Amino acid sequence: MTTVKPAALKTTNSILYLDGVSVSFDGFKALNSLSFVVEPGELRAIIGPNGAGKTTMMDIITGKTRPDEGIVYFNGEVDLTQKDEADIAQLGIGRKFQKPTVFESHTVWDNIELALNRKRGVFATLFYKLTPEDKARIEEILETVRMTARKDDLAANLSHGQKQWLEIGMLLAQEPKLLLVDEPVAGMTDAETTETAVLLKEIAKTRSVVVVEHDMGFIRDLGVKVTCLAEGSVLAEGSIDFVSSDPKVIENYLGR
Amino acid sequence: MITQMLLRNHDKKVLWFALAILAAAVLVPLSNLLLPAGNPLHVPDHMVPLLGKYLSYALLALALDLVWGYCGILSLGHGAFFALGGYAMGMYLMRQIGPRGVYANPLLPDFMVFLNWQELPWYWYGFDQFWFAALMVLFVPGLLAFVFGWFAFRSRVTGVYLSIITQAMTYALLLAFFRNEMGFGGNNGLTDFKDILGFNIQAGGTRATLFAATAIMLALALLLSSAIVKSKYGKVLVGVRDAESRTRFLGYRVENMKLFIFTVSAMMAGVAGALYVPQVGIINPGEFAPANSIEVVIWTAVGGRGTLIGPIIGAVLVNFGKSIFTAAFPEFWLFALGALFVATTLFLPKGIVGTLQQFAKARDERKVAAAKEHAYQEQAAKSAGEDGLASAHTQAAE
Numbered sequence: 001m002t003t004v005k006p007a008a009l010k011t012t013n014s015i016l017y018l019d020g021v022s023v024s025f026d027g028f029k030a031l032n033s034l035s036f037v038v039e040p041g042e043l044r045a046i047i048g049p050n051g052a053g054k055t056t057m058m059d060i061i062t063g064k065t066r067p068d069e070g071i072v073y074f075n076g077e078v079d080l081t082q083k084d085e086a087d088i089a090q091l092g093i094g095r096k097f098q099k100p101t102v103f104e105s106h107t108v109w110d111n112i113e114l115a116l117n118r119k120r121g122v123f124a125t126l127f128y129k130l131t132p133e134d135k136a137r138i139e140e141i142l143e144t145v146r147m148t149a150r151k152d153d154l155a156a157n158l159s160h161g162q163k164q165w166l167e168i169g170m171l172l173a174q175e176p177k178l179l180l181v182d183e184p185v186a187g188m189t190d191a192e193t194t195e196t197a198v199l200l201k202e203i204a205k206t207r208s209v210v211v212v213e214h215d216m217g218f219i220r221d222l223g224v225k226v227t228c229l230a231e232g233s234v235l236a237e238g239s240i241d242f243v244s245s246d247p248k249v250i251e252n253y254l255g256r
Numbered sequence: 257m258i259t260q261m262l263l264r265n266h267d268k269k270v271l272w273f274a275l276a277i278l279a280a281a282v283l284v285p286l287s288n289l290l291l292p293a294g295n296p297l298h299v300p301d302h303m304v305p306l307l308g309k310y311l312s313y314a315l316l317a318l319a320l321d322l323v324w325g326y327c328g329i330l331s332l333g334h335g336a337f338f339a340l341g342g343y344a345m346g347m348y349l350m351r352q353i354g355p356r357g358v359y360a361n362p363l364l365p366d367f368m369v370f371l372n373w374q375e376l377p378w379y380w381y382g383f384d385q386f387w388f389a390a391l392m393v394l395f396v397p398g399l400l401a402f403v404f405g406w407f408a409f410r411s412r413v414t415g416v417y418l419s420i421i422t423q424a425m426t427y428a429l430l431l432a433f434f435r436n437e438m439g440f441g442g443n444n445g446l447t448d449f450k451d452i453l454g455f456n457i458q459a460g461g462t463r464a465t466l467f468a469a470t471a472i473m474l475a476l477a478l479l480l481s482s483a484i485v486k487s488k489y490g491k492v493l494v495g496v497r498d499a500e501s502r503t504r505f506l507g508y509r510v511e512n513m514k515l516f517i518f519t520v521s522a523m524m525a526g527v528a529g530a531l532y533v534p535q536v537g538i539i540n541p542g543e544f545a546p547a548n549s550i551e552v553v554i555w556t557a558v559g560g561r562g563t564l565i566g567p568i569i570g571a572v573l574v575n576f577g578k579s580i581f582t583a584a585f586p587e588f589w590l591f592a593l594g595a596l597f598v599a600t601t602l603f604l605p606k607g608i609v610g611t612l613q614q615f616a617k618a619r620d621e622r623k624v625a626a627a628k629e630h631a632y633q634e635q636a637a638k639s640a641g642e643d644g645l646a647s648a649h650t651q652a653a654e
Contacts, residue, residue, distance in 0.1 A: 062505060089507030101502045103495045110491055120508045122516045125489035174506060 013076055015040045015178050015208045021060060021070030022232070030056040032232035033070070038178070043204035045219045046212045047243075048229035049253045054212045055098065057229070058180050062095045063088040075177070090120070094176035098183045100163035104156035108147050108166055111155055112138045115170035138173070145169035145199070161192045168199065179209045185218050197221035216244070216254075228253060270482045273565050274475040277311075281471030285464035301460060305535040306579065308467040310572045312532040315474045317555045317567035318481060319524035324553070325561035326485055327517050328497030330415075333422030334525050335549035336429050337397035339539065341526025343433075344396055346446035346539040347380060348389035349457070353450045366448070367441045377439045386453055393530040394523045401522030402515065409511040409518075414500070423546050430544035445540025452534050463535070470531045474568070477524055481564055484520070493517060554597045560607025569609060 016038040023031045031053045038044050048054055059065035060072060063085045072080040080088060089095075103111050116134060118124070142148045145165045150158065155166060164184060171179055184200065185193040197218055203209060213219055219226060219240055226243045228235045230253060236246040243249055284299050284307060291298040299307075316338050323329040355362040359369040363376055382388040404425060408418060436442035455462040484490050495503045496510050504510050533539045542548075552571075559570020574596070582589050604611050 064501075085501075085504040086507050086509045089505050095505045097502075101499050103491075103498055103502065105494055105498055106491060113488070114491055114495055114503075115506050117507075120506075122489060122512055125492055126484070126487050128488040170506070 013040070014038060014073075015042070015075060016061065016210070017071070017073040017076065018057075018061075019071050021057075021067045021072060023056060023060065023065060023067045029232055031060070031067070031070075034229070034233050035070075036227055036234055036237070038208055038210060040177075040208055041204070043201065043209045043222065043224045044211070045222055045224055045226045045240075046210060046229060047214070047216075047219060047226060047253065048235070051231075052229040052253075053232040054229055055182060056232075058095060058182060058212070061088075061180060062093060086120075089174070089176075092175070092177035094171040094174045094179045096164075096167050096171055096179070096181045096184060098186065100160065100167050102155040102158075102163050102166050102170065105154065107152050107154055108142070108158070109138065109151040111166055112141055112169055112173050115173035117173065117175040141169050141172050144172065144202075161188050164188065164196070165199075168196075168203075172203065177207055179203065179207060181209060181211045183213055184211065185213065185215050193218055194221060216240075266479065266482045266486065267564075270478060270564055273568075274478050277471050277475040277478070277568075281468040281475070284471075285468050288464050289460060301463075304460075304463045304467050308463070308470045308535040309532060310575050311467070311470045311474050312528045312535065313552075313555065313575055314568040314571040315470070315477055315528035315531070316525050316552055317559065317571040318474070318477055318564065319521040319528065320552050321556050321561055321564070321567040322481055322484070322521045322524070323518055324556060325563070325567070326490065326497065327493040327514060328500075329514060329518065330419045330553070331422045331518075331521075332419045332546065332549050332553065333424075333426040334521070334552050335546075336422075336426035336544055337401060337522040337525035338529035338532070338548075338552075339426075339429070339433075339541075339543035340397045340400065341393045341529030342533040342539040342543060343440060343446070343529075344383075344389055344392040344526070345530035345533045346449075347383040347392075347440075348386060349449040349452060349534060350446050351380070351384040352452065353448065356450055357448070365441070365446075367436075367444065368439070371436060373439075380439070390530075393526050397522040397526035397529075398519050401519045405515045405518040409514045412511075423549070426544050426549055427546050430541050430546070433541035433544060441540070443541065445538060445542075446533075447538040447540075449534065449537060457534055457537070466531070466535050470535070473527060473531060477527070478564060478568070484517075485564065489513070489516075551593070554593060554600075556607075558596060558600050558604075558607055560609035560611070560613075563607070563609045563613065566607050566609035570607065573608075 014037045018037070019035045021031050021034045022029065034053065034057060046054055046057075056065060060067050061074075061080060063080065063083050067081060074080050074088075074091060074093065078091060080093075083091070103114065106114070113130070113134070116137065118128070118134070139148070142151055145168055147162070147166060147169060150162070155163065158166060164187075168181075168184070171181075181200070185196050188196065193215065200209060200211065201222065211222070223240070225238065226240050227237045228243050228246075228249050230248075235252060236243045236249050244254060284304065287297055288299040288301065288304050293300070316334065319337075320331060320334045323331055350365045353365065357366040357369075359366055361369050364373060368376070383392070404422075408421065413421065432438055433440050433445075434443055440446065449457050451457050452462065452466075455465075457463075485493070492503060492508055492513055495506075495508075496513055500510055503513075529539075529543070551574075555571040555574045556567040557570070558574055559568065560566025574593075578589060578593075581592055600607065606614060
């Protein structure tokens, strides 16, 4: 006789599953019963006007903010609302901030080394020695984000666009299953924007990526499913053409 | 594994500096004990414990720099850890007095007899043994830092709020140690020490040895700190200092990272206090004064925080200045200290060593640029010469 597994927490096969998530700050409802699902390997773009709750949503997924109600599952089985930032990062969720956030007083190389997905305890890091495999991996990542020539430069001396790329490189080093990217092309030149779209599509081949962006041209370049948020919940979802022709979206976001 | 880590690639300057401290550990006692008093290289008797005091302050500043300069935790309570280490050593020295006290009680220190205490409080047990006292010098400050840090870092208390509660911590201890009922000598503290490990604490040889021990401890602490900040853990600490949330989102437990360095630093400060007490001959609650902890911050800032050599130089220089200044114009020292801090913040934000490093770096960069320029010109001259030669040949052929 085989024992039947109890109906496990396995909600779906999705990588990210949000249902009825609400949170308010001092009475302001930042998220209002937000629900959406990201499938494994999917690249998803999220758009919406300022204050729509895009960054708050990322804060909730990465454990920075706890929702007042609603459920957030990762990989169909892990309840993210019970974990903190470090736990969630170790589970395999990487996050890129709106403002590029790198370790300015470290070299480009050290930035990647610190991000590398290795043991992260006090003593593990105290006695860490760079192995040939780790060295090769760092070199590979530097190559991917086109930073090899600048590996010995301090991150503080990089341009804005290069910092964005370095941060993406750090996220790659973290080897996340899900990558959350907040406005990756803000402040980039057109050429850099196009290159970033190529890079993100490349990255999405091996993992799920959620991109929050305002730049409609960039979203078009990505050519993926789009979710439009407004006032803390989903307004429309579908292809870019479908979403951008939705009258509600035009009224709330594009038309403004 | 630990020795391997300690021997790992240190910065050359740090190694030289540690060697210089070790040289002082040998040369100062030798000069004091062997050279005649008239010799210009003779270190006078009163200078030896004074220099020893400076070096124990330097060790305290180094400890503070580990948490402030490398991890961004501005502790304004490091004097408390220093004083606790000092009290542990003072308790050992009190028990060594034995029946030679004024009241000739073989077990109880004088102040307890004076207060009519009949027996030794339990927390004084074991302090007649040096090894036990030495252990407590590390354990008591370490435990306090661990418990304090556990709550503070877990609750994510940072910045100025953390600085304020560290001040409150040292102030609370100041008030507690002032009370006679605490059993640590109240207002007067612990003093009138006779000997340490069987040697007369006033003797020239003992003082010279205490100086040497302080210098050796400082050199070892410098190498340990260098090994820590050079490791990947040290890089994570700097990451926490510069972008705490990034470190968290990379999966590091920031609270554990902070807790470890805070505890190590407190233990180092405890050792500094334990070396300080036998050389100045007294420990009293005044060492817990909030202003003392702030002074340590000034030494570190003047020398250069975030460098390892800086706080050592800063502590020695400022305290040397203090010795001279307080002898000449005693009322004005605090004004001078305040002015020094303001001047450092305005004109030398990186401190003495940090500014020197900047100069050295700029000079190196100029050198590299000049070398490149030179090579380029030579290349140009050479190719021009070859062109000239070639045209001469063609002309000759014609």
